[in-house]
Amino acid sequence: MSAYLNTRVSLYSGRLWHAEDFDVLLRATDAEIADTLAERGLVQLVAGFGASEHAPAAANDPLSLEQRIIAQTLDETRVLIRPLNGAARNFLIYWTARFEVTNLKTLLRGKMTGERSAALLARLTPMGSFGRLDHQELSLAEDVGELLRRLEAGPYAAIVRQARRAFEQSHDPFNLDAALDRAYYEGLAQRASALESCAGPGFRNLMGNLIDRINLVWLLRYRFNYNLPPAQVYFLLVGSHYSLTGARLRELAALGSPEAVLAELPQEWRTRLDAEQGIPGVFATMDRIAAEYAVKVLRTDAPAITRAFAYLILRERDLRSVRAVLRGRQLGLPAADIRIALHQAPQEVM
Amino acid sequence: MLRAEPLVKIQLLMLASEAPDAALELARFGVFNPGSFNGKSAASEALPDLLPESPAERYREAWLEAESRLSKLLEQCGDSRPLVFPDDAAAPSLDDLQELNAWLKEVWTACLACHEGEERIQDERKHLDALEETLSKLERLNVDLAHLLRSDSLLSVNIGSLPANGLKRVSEALSMTGTLVSQFDHVGDQIFAVIAGPRTRQDEVRGLLAQAGWRELAVPEELRTHPQEARAWLENERQQLDAMSGAECKIMGGLREQFGPRLHEARLRVALARPLAEAALAGVRGKGGLAALAGWVPRRELQELRKTLESRFRGRYMLDVREPSPHEAADVPSLVRYPGWLKPFVPLVKSYGVPRYGEFDPALPFALTYLLLFGAMFGDIGHGGVILLLSLLFVRKLGRMALVGAAAGVVSMIFGVLYGSIFGYEDILEPVWLSPLHNPVHVLSVAVGFGVGFIVFTLLVNARNKWVAGHRAEALFDSTGIAGLVFYLGAASGLASVAGASIVAGISQNAAWMTAILGIVVVAGFKWYEAKGGLGERILVTAIETLETGVNLFSNTLSFMRVAAFSLNHVALALAIFTLAAGLSVAGHWFTIALGNVVIIVLEGGIVAIQALRLMYYEGFSRFFSGDGVEFVPLRLEAQVGKY
Numbered sequence: 001m002s003a004y005l006n007t008r009v010s011l012y013s014g015r016l017w018h019a020e021d022f023d024v025l026l027r028a029t030d031a032e033i034a035d036t037l038a039e040r041g042l043v044q045l046v047a048g049f050g051a052s053e054h055a056p057a058a059a060n061d062p063l064s065l066e067q068r069i070i071a072q073t074l075d076e077t078r079v080l081i082r083p084l085n086g087a088a089r090n091f092l093i094y095w096t097a098r099f100e101v102t103n104l105k106t107l108l109r110g111k112m113t114g115e116r117s118a119a120l121l122a123r124l125t126p127m128g129s130f131g132r133l134d135h136q137e138l139s140l141a142e143d144v145g146e147l148l149r150r151l152e153a154g155p156y157a158a159i160v161r162q163a164r165r166a167f168e169q170s171h172d173p174f175n176l177d178a179a180l181d182r183a184y185y186e187g188l189a190q191r192a193s194a195l196e197s198c199a200g201p202g203f204r205n206l207m208g209n210l211i212d213r214i215n216l217v218w219l220l221r222y223r224f225n226y227n228l229p230p231a232q233v234y235f236l237l238v239g240s241h242y243s244l245t246g247a248r249l250r251e252l253a254a255l256g257s258p259e260a261v262l263a264e265l266p267q268e269w270r271t272r273l274d275a276e277q278g279i280p281g282v283f284a285t286m287d288r289i290a291a292e293y294a295v296k297v298l299r300t301d302a303p304a305i306t307r308a309f310a311y312l313i314l315r316e317r318d319l320r321s322v323r324a325v326l327r328g329r330q331l332g333l334p335a336a337d338i339r340i341a342l343h344q345a346p347q348e349v350m
Numbered sequence: 351m352l353r354a355e356p357l358v359k360i361q362l363l364m365l366a367s368e369a370p371d372a373a374l375e376l377a378r379f380g381v382f383n384p385g386s387f388n389g390k391s392a393a394s395e396a397l398p399d400l401l402p403e404s405p406a407e408r409y410r411e412a413w414l415e416a417e418s419r420l421s422k423l424l425e426q427c428g429d430s431r432p433l434v435f436p437d438d439a440a441a442p443s444l445d446d447l448q449e450l451n452a453w454l455k456e457v458w459t460a461c462l463a464c465h466e467g468e469e470r471i472q473d474e475r476k477h478l479d480a481l482e483e484t485l486s487k488l489e490r491l492n493v494d495l496a497h498l499l500r501s502d503s504l505l506s507v508n509i510g511s512l513p514a515n516g517l518k519r520v521s522e523a524l525s526m527t528g529t530l531v532s533q534f535d536h537v538g539d540q541i542f543a544v545i546a547g548p549r550t551r552q553d554e555v556r557g558l559l560a561q562a563g564w565r566e567l568a569v570p571e572e573l574r575t576h577p578q579e580a581r582a583w584l585e586n587e588r589q590q591l592d593a594m595s596g597a598e599c600k601i602m603g604g605l606r607e608q609f610g611p612r613l614h615e616a617r618l619r620v621a622l623a624r625p626l627a628e629a630a631l632a633g634v635r636g637k638g639g640l641a642a643l644a645g646w647v648p649r650r651e652l653q654e655l656r657k658t659l660e661s662r663f664r665g666r667y668m669l670d671v672r673e674p675s676p677h678e679a680a681d682v683p684s685l686v687r688y689p690g691w692l693k694p695f696v697p698l699v700k701s702y703g704v705p706r707y708g709e710f711d712p713a714l715p716f717a718l719t720y721l722l723l724f725g726a727m728f729g730d731i732g733h734g735g736v737i738l739l740l741s742l743l744f745v746r747k748l749g750r751m752a753l754v755g756a757a758a759g760v761v762s763m764i765f766g767v768l769y770g771s772i773f774g775y776e777d778i779l780e781p782v783w784l785s786p787l788h789n790p791v792h793v794l795s796v797a798v799g800f801g802v803g804f805i806v807f808t809l810l811v812n813a814r815n816k817w818v819a820g821h822r823a824e825a826l827f828d829s830t831g832i833a834g835l836v837f838y839l840g841a842a843s844g845l846a847s848v849a850g851a852s853i854v855a856g857i858s859q860n861a862a863w864m865t866a867i868l869g870i871v872v873v874a875g876f877k878w879y880e881a882k883g884g885l886g887e888r889i890l891v892t893a894i895e896t897l898e899t900g901v902n903l904f905s906n907t908l909s910f911m912r913v914a915a916f917s918l919n920h921v922a923l924a925l926a927i928f929t930l931a932a933g934l935s936v937a938g939h940w941f942t943i944a945l946g947n948v949v950i951i952v953l954e955g956g957i958v959a960i961q962a963l964r965l966m967y968y969e970g971f972s973r974f975f976s977g978d979g980v981e982f983v984p985l986r987l988e989a990q991v992g993k994y
Contacts, residue, residue, distance in 0.1 A: 118411045140418035142455070142462055149469075162513060165563030175561055229554040235523040235561055250526055 004083050005304035009311050012076065013298055015041040016311075017318040022342055025325050026335050037322075044072035045322065063126070065326060069319045070099050070125045076315060078129065080308045087194040088305040094191050095312065096130045097156075101184045103133065104156065105177060111144045112173060132156070159183040174226075178236050185214060185238040193241075195305065202297045203306040206313065208242030209290035215244050216265070217283045220258055225279070230254045284343075291317050354684040354707050354982075357646045359385065362659070363668040366405050366641040369634065370441035373626035373643060375662050377985040379655060383683045384632035384645040384985060401637045406630035412447045413620070413627035419454040420620050423613060426461050433618055435987055441622045450619055457609050471595045478591070480511070480537040481567065482584050506549040508559070510566040511540045520562045527551045527558075542567075625985045646674075646683055646982070674707065676820045682707035685982035692717055694750040702967055703977015708818045710811045712975055716966055719804065721761045723962040726797075727916035728758075729765025729786075732773035733951050737762060758959070769917070773947055774924025786917040787925075793914040801910025802842050804970065805903060809835040812974035827876035829899035830973060837869025838903050873899055906969045913965075916958055923950055 017040065028036050034046045045068050063071065074096060081092050103124045110120040117139040124135050132155040141147035148164040151157070163179035192207045215237045222233045230253040237249055243266055244252070252261050262273050262282070272285050294310040302310075321342050328338035360382075364372050376382040442450065512520060514536060521531040529547025536542070547555060626634070635642045647655055652671065659667055674682045684707050688696055695717040705711050728734070738759030745752040766772060770781030786793045813832050816825035827833045843862035874896040881891040927946030931939045971977065 116411065117415060118407070136414075137418070140415060142419075142458060145466060146462060162516065162563055165513070166561050169560040169563065172560075179561065229527075229557065231523045231526040231554055232558045232561060234526060235519060235558050239519060246522060250522065254526060 002083075002304040005080065005308060008080065008083075009298070009304065009307045012041075012080075012311055012315070016314055017321065022321055022325055023339075025322065026329075026338060033326075041076075042072055042319075042322065044068045044075065045326070065323060067125045069323055071128070072319065073312070073316055074099070074128055074130055077312060080312070084305065087191065088199070091188075091191045091195055091305070092308070092312075093130065094188055095309075096127075097132075098184055098188075099125055100127055100131065100133060101156070101159065101180060103127070103135070104151065104160075105180060107135075107138050107141075107147060108144055108176060109173070110139070111141060111147050159187065178222075182236055182238055185211065189238060189240065199303050199306045202300065202302040203309060204242075205293060206290070206297060206306065206309055209286070209293055210313070211238055211240050212242050212244045213283065213286040213290060214238060215240060215249060216252075216261075216286065217279060219249065219253055220261060220279050220282060223253060223261075224258050287317065353709070353711055354686050354705065356649045357383075357674065357682060357685065357707065357982075358649050358652060358671050359644065359674055359682075360647055360652075360655070361387070361642055361644045361670040363640060363642045363670070364663065365666060366636050366639050367443065368663065368666065369406065369636075369641040369643070370409070370443060370623065370626045371662070372641075372659075372667070373629045373985065374439075374441040374622055374987075375658060376629075376643070376645070377625035377987050379647075379651075379658055380986065381651050381685075381984050382645050382647050382655075383685075383982050384629040384643070385681070385683075386633045387635055387642070387644050401635035401640065401642055403636045404630070404634065405636035405641050406626055406634035409444050409447065409623070410627040410630035412444065412451050413623050416447060416451040416454050416616075416623075417620055417627075419451070419458045420613070420616055423454065423458055423461060423609075424617070426465065431614060433621055435618070435622070439618070439622055441626060442619050446619070447623050450616060453612075454616060457613075468595065471591050474591055475588070476538075477511070477565070478584055478587055480535075480540060480542070482581075483535070483537055504549055505546055506552045506555070508545040508555075508564075508566060509542070510545070510559075510564055511542050512559075512562055512564045514539050514541045516562050517541055517543070520558070520564075523558055523562075524555065527554050529555055621988060624988055628985060645985075648685060679707055679819055680978065681980065683980040683982035684709075684711075686711050686713070688713060691753065694753040695720070697751075698754075698963065700981075702971050703975065704979040704981045706815075706819075706976060706979035709815045709976070709979065710974065712811075712971060715807070716970075717757075719970070720962050720966055721757055723913055723965060724758045724958060725761030725765040726913050727958045727961065728762050728920060728955060729769040729917060730771045730773065730920065731763045731766030731779070732771075733947070733955070734759045734762025734764075734766055736947075736951055737955065771921065771924075773943075774921070774927065774950065776921065776924075785921075786914070787921040790914070790918055793917055794911055797910045797912075797914035798907060800913065801907040801969070804910070805838065805907055805973070806835065808970050808973040809838065815974055823876070827872055829873045829877075829895070829902075833869050833872035833876065834899060834903070835869070837866050837873060837899070840865030840867070840869055841900070841904075842907070870896060870900065906973075909965065909969050912961060916954075916961060920950070920954060920958075923954060 021040070025033065025036055037043075037045045045065070077092060077096050081089055084092065106123055107120065109115075110123070120139045121135055124139075127133075133151075138147060138150060141150055144167070148160060148167065151160040152164060154160075159180060160183075162183055163176050166175040166179045167173075169175075189207065189211055192203070196204045196207070218237055219233055222228045222236055223230065228236075230250075233253045234246075234250050237253075239246065240249070252264055255261050255264065258279075262270065265273065269286070269289065272289065273282055274285075277285065291314060294313045297310040298307055298314070300307075324341050325338055328341060362372060362376075517531070517533060524531055524545065524547065527547055528551065529545060531543050531545050533541050533543045545555070545559075629643055629645070633644065635644075656669065659669065684705050686705070692713055696713050698720070699711075699713045699716050725734075736759070738756050741748065741752045741755030741759060748755065767779070768781060768783040770776060770779045770785055772778050776785055776787065784792060809830060809832075812830045813825045813835065816822070816828070816831060825831045829837075840862050844859060844866055847859035847862055874892055877892040877895045878888060881888040881895075883891070924946075927942060927950070931942035931946070934942055
């Protein structure tokens with residue numbers, strides 16, 4: 001099975017984008033875009049760019065670009081999961097659950113603003129076989145309280161329970177979102193730790209890059225944008241045993257400025273991070289560091305699950321850049337501006 | 351019974367204000383399956399452009415909300431009275447439905463408040479239970495809570511609970527503010543703790559605790575000074591909760607009394623609105639004051655439908671009727687009417703798939719062949735009798751499936767007579783036909799012969815299905831069509847002749863082989879014609895697919911040997927039990943015989959039932975039955991809420 005997965009990952013790796021490929025996409029005419037995307041295996045994204053032989057019915061697809069990007073990611077993850085079982089399978093399935101957590105947050109926000117259920121449903125991302133929530137039923141909940149209680153009786157009870165208590169205490173939507181995000185990533189780290197002994201150091205480092213990046217960006221944002229006290233900031237971060245351990249995060253949260261925080265980071269990050277970049281810039285740099293490492297992992301003979309995870313990280317990064325190009329074109333932005341955007345902050349999925 | 355009823359596509363154009371009533375009328379009519387507007391007739395082709403709006407979408411949205419609220423309300427208040435639909439009842443208009451929905455929202459919000467209040471009271475009760483347990487520990491500690499909790503101190507002290515899995519993180523976070531957490535009890539998934547830190551940093555701590563789901567214990571004054579007073583205080587708290595719960599119940603009771611009668615009426619109106627809401631899912635088109643519904647009805651019901659519409663709408667409608675075009679065969683629903691005795695077998699067919707419109711419906715041959723195979727593999731008068739008795743005994747629990755069990759039992763008994771077997775004993779009755787144990791080769795030959803007949807039947811059905819669907823080349827020349835059949839019959843006759851038998855009298859061995867070669871050459875030619883790609887690829891595809899034709903047909907035929915194998919297995923199992931029993935005392939002997947027979951009925955009976963199903967699905971259905979048809983689901987008036 002691992003031979004199959006390794007071969008599959010190697011085949012998929014050939015579809016990853018290089019910097020010059022984005023230039024080709026930028027220069028392509030509208031008529032050529034569908035074929036360019038289809039050549040890179042992005043059949044789900046072809047919709048909206050006219051029917052092609054690769055996706056003849058795509059023109060009628062009602063999904064948004066973002067929804068199609070997620071559909072593409074889910075399609076590929078589904079193929080990679082097929083030969084897996086046990087902890088590796090659980091991990092990749094849970095990896096896709098962050099899209100469902102995003103749906104869950106959309107539902108909660110919709111209920112807070114009293115959005116119509118039909119409009120709310122249209123904004124949710126179809127999860128296909130990965131879906132565990134009954135969108136229709138949840139969209140018909142009367143208010144946030146009823147929705148949270150229903151969610152607590154469902155598959156995301158572990159993620160929602162703490163969030164509900166936090167929300168009931170404060171009625172602050174920020175507390176709700178922060179609790180959901182933290183619970184999701186703690187669940188991911190927990191599932192990853194079950195794999196780390198057998199999936200090798202490569203897997204641990206991929207996870208470390210992900211969790212450390214999230215913790216650093218959240219820390220900077222909560223501490224210096226939202227001005228939360230250090231203790232609360234620390235509480236909202238993901239429990240971690242990677243480079244930024246709990247003790248390190250407490251020290252960083254207690255510092256008084258972003259510059260001071262960046263100055264205390266490990267040497268290999270410090271040389272590449274600059275406080276003047278702002279938080280999006282820090283995220284982009286950390287993302288780049290993680291991507292460089294993922295490329296290295298992909299080229300090694302690391303265990304199949306590690307290579308599959310590295311591929312998924314890189315593929316999602318590509319898809320975010322493809323989205324930037326396509327959105328930029330739709331908005332009629334100059335190519336130079338889109339190129340700048342490509343080198344700046346990729347947006348977080350959650 | 352062997353094929354779906356001929357359907358016609360109708361498009362009903364009417365005033366938009368009458369669309370809910372039109373859908374209701376179609377639901378009462380009982381045989382209208384809503385469909386989409388993708389027809390090819392001159393009138394319908396232009397319809398989506400002429401009627402670009404979807405007027406029923408808001409209606410469906412309002413209905414879904416109303417239905418959801420109503421089902422939640424009924425869960426709380428209950429209303430089990432049967433719904434009676436008056437003949438002249440009209441469906442609510444969009445405005446009526448929205449008004450009803452708004453009322454249901456109001457009632458549900460009131461109910462929800464009571465419901466949530468009750469949930470909170472339950473939470474509080476659990477909390478008090480945990481607190482009682484905790485305070486009994488505090489009593490033993492003899493802590494001076496008054497000193498600990500006094501407000502003029504420089505120290506800020508909180509007592510409360512938080513989720514156990516968050517304790518470590520909260521402790522670490524609070525240590526950053528110079529605050530200590532001391533856990534003193536653990537009840538369920540909650541821990542009870544004292545938090546103490548500098549009063550100057552209490553604001554920081556408060557924000558963190560809110561995030562962590564901390565629940566402060568509102569410890570009363572008397573408890574602070576005399577922990578022993580706790581029990582009285584707890585008792586008082588409990589009484590207050592009971593009073594609050596009583597008040598909530600009273601409110602709920604009041605709501606039931608106040609809204610109960612209208613809820614029944616609401617149920618009726620929601621049920622009357624269902625047809626249009628459901629039709630909207632398939633698509634209702636419109637523009638301005640016009641709306642159009644599309645769908646399928648049986649051709650023979652058309653006159654009746656016209657009469658119904660005429661009596662209700664008196665000419666204020668336009669009905670466009672057309673035959674389904676060949677290209678939309680996959681979208682046309684299948685409506686097959688089965689006689690009562692066949693209905694129990696239908697779910698077994700449908701678990702494989704629904705036949706496409708126009709395809710041969712396999713329910714009847716399935717039922718007959720399944721029973722035949724089961725009987726042949728499990729032929730025993732006693733075991734069949736037990737299955738028959740059990741099916742009749744549990745008829746209420748098994749419902750319609752009891753008939754399948756009873757029929758299988760009867761056929762098993764008939765084969766028991768043919769095999770001369772009763773509870774495994776082969777020497778009590780003379781076999782009317784043969785004993786499998788003594789004639790294994792004969793039984794194997796019969797099984798293979800049956801397999802040949804069965805596969806010929808499936809090939810013929812497939813050729814017919816392809817022909818009807820307009821794929822005539824496939825019907826004639828493909829490996830599962832007539833050419834495949836010619837090859838199969840020729841090869842089977844040739845092999846039979848080699849083995850010294852003859853399938854069709856008067857056909858020589860050479861003629862049989864020539865027929866087989868002719869068949870396979872035609873199949874290969876068709877595969878070559880169908881294959882795409884370069885020369886090498888076409889040669890490869892043709893060679894492999896042609897080879898596969900032969901291998902598949904004969905491996906499928908040999909699969910039927912399992913029928914004989916299981917009939918032998920049945921006897922062999924019984925023999926094993928008799929051998930075991932023979933070495934035991936009288937009581938042990940009969941106990942072993944009885945237990946062995948139970949094992950045979952449960953274990954072997956189950957395996958044989960599955961094997962017969964497997965033969966039907968994989969050697970039969972997969973050859974001619976695509977199973978991707980659409981079931982005919984008519985609009986109906988549903989008396990129950992929560993159907994969709």
